[in-house]
Amino acid sequence: MSEAKAELEKQQTVRIGDIAPNFSAKTTKGDISLHEYLGDSWGVLFSHPADFTPVCTTELGRVAQLKSEWAKRNVKPIGYSVNSLESHGNWIKDINETQNCVVDYPLIDGSDKSVALRYGMLDPDEVDKAGMPLTVRSVFVIDPNKKVRMILTYPAATGRNFDEILRVIDSLQMTSYKKLATPADWKKGDSAVILPNVSNEEAEKLFPGYTTVKPYLRTTTKY
Known part of the structure; x- marks a missing residue:
């Protein structure tokens, strides 16, 4: 079995209705524990294939541009890929410059891939130079009870529509009560x-x- 296939088979599955697996991680905004960080807020945990790539640059910029919309809904976005904290920090400069925004939400250091494996985020078709899987464009919407309420997965070539994610959150927040x-x-x-x-x-x-x-x-x- 190849190393890449072995890594893919280590992945676990998260389903709608599950309690979002908790984790502690280093991020661009300091160390966080997911459940503690979210507190009584909703969360959007979203992954992207790699730093310094074109589609991902526009996506993370769009999340930053929507800061007031997340705030209206009491939502905290959190970004993830298998890149290092140093890589994230350097890339944020490019995102801010090219997308006319300020990325001030956390990006998780995913270099150990532990979160990707726990949430089943690895993509068998998108690999790095060493042939190892990168992360897909996954989205997990998490409610204040830490329950996963929505999961979306996009192919690497298709950027997400974050207005749709906001629409789903509006629906969830209304229909929950x-x-x-x-x-x-x-x-x-x-x-x-x-x-x-x-x-x-x-x-x-x-x-x-x-x-x-x-x-x-x-x-x-x-x-």
């Missing part, structure tokens, strides 16, 4: 759908004036 779900292409302010297990009587109390399209499809903008 109200008896609603969000339909296709939903954005905050659009009609949401009432859960099927909510009776019409309860629905009228919770969402007065709701609309019945079909008995199983009831919508409301009052949330």
Whole structure:
């Protein structure tokens, strides 16, 4: 078995509903323990293939540009790749310069690959010069109870749409506390759908004036 294949087989799996595996790591913002760092905030742990690469430069810049949007939602973003802390620090200068931003969220030193292995982030098709796997474009949304609520994985050639990640967080934060779900292409302010297990009587109390399209499809903008 090749060294690369052996490393890939060491990976563990994280699923929606799991408690996000805790870890301690060195970052560009100092040492952190994931659960302690998040506290009562939501978290977005996202990985990128490698420092000093074009798509990743635009992605990390976009996360920095969205600082106020993360703050509105009580979300802390955290970046990760298998690069060293020194590499991250040098690359941040390029990100800030080219993307007109200030990267002030933590980037994890992933040189030991421990977080990548625990979260199943390694990509069998993207390798470094030594033929060892790099990280995929993974996204883990973690709620204040440290539960993984959303997982997305993108191919190396496709940059992420962080507006979509914000949209999903808006949905999660609303549907976690109200008896609603969000339909296709939903954005905050659009009609949401009432859960099927909510009776019409309860629905009228919770969402007065709701609309019945079909008995199983009831919508409301009052949330």
